[in-house]
Amino acid sequence: MSRIKRKFEAQVEGVFLALVGAFVLIACADRPEPHAVSMVEGKRFAPAAITVPVGATVVWHNRSPDRHTLVADPADARAGRGVRLPAGAPAWGSGELFHDERWAHTFTAPGVYLYVCGVHAGEEMIATVVVEE
Numbered sequence: 001m002s003r004i005k006r007k008f009e010a011q012v013e014g015v016f017l018a019l020v021g022a023f024v025l026i027a028c029a030d031r032p033e034p035h036a037v038s039m040v041e042g043k044r045f046a047p048a049a050i051t052v053p054v055g056a057t058v059v060w061h062n063r064s065p066d067r068h069t070l071v072a073d074p075a076d077a078r079a080g081r082g083v084r085l086p087a088g089a090p091a092w093g094s095g096e097l098f099h100d101e102r103w104a105h106t107f108t109a110p111g112v113y114l115y116v117c118g119v120h121a122g123e124e125m126i127a128t129v130v131v132e133e
Helices: 003-029 077-082
Strands: 035-040 044-046 049-053 057-062 068-072 092-097 102-106 111-117 126-132
Touching: 035 049, 057 092, 077 111, 092 102
Parallel strands: 035 057, 049 126
Antiparallel strands: 035 044, 057 102, 068 092, 068 111, 111 126
16 A cells, blocks of 8 residues: 555544544533432432432432332322422332432423432432422
């Protein structure tokens, strides 16, 4: 292969990689970064309170060996007194999450959301998401 041809191919490859990188940056710029909450040993959420903008997605990650459920439904008997939603906000819940599983929820209404672990609500496994406009 000639020296000129190798140089040309290297330049084409460089331009291609630059275009791919630019495309990835543009694609990611349109999506808000997810916010993270972990379920950790000691039957607690970390952080116990998080503030996000309307439209943000929160991702919960079960890092503990215990199973957990996220419950934000005042009608759910497991929730007890620990759940509160803003007026008009829909109830939500994760179902069971085992070690290293994740679940996500996108918040579309502003306000204060108090939620619990349905398995450990009696042990005060309660947390808050504040959604701001």
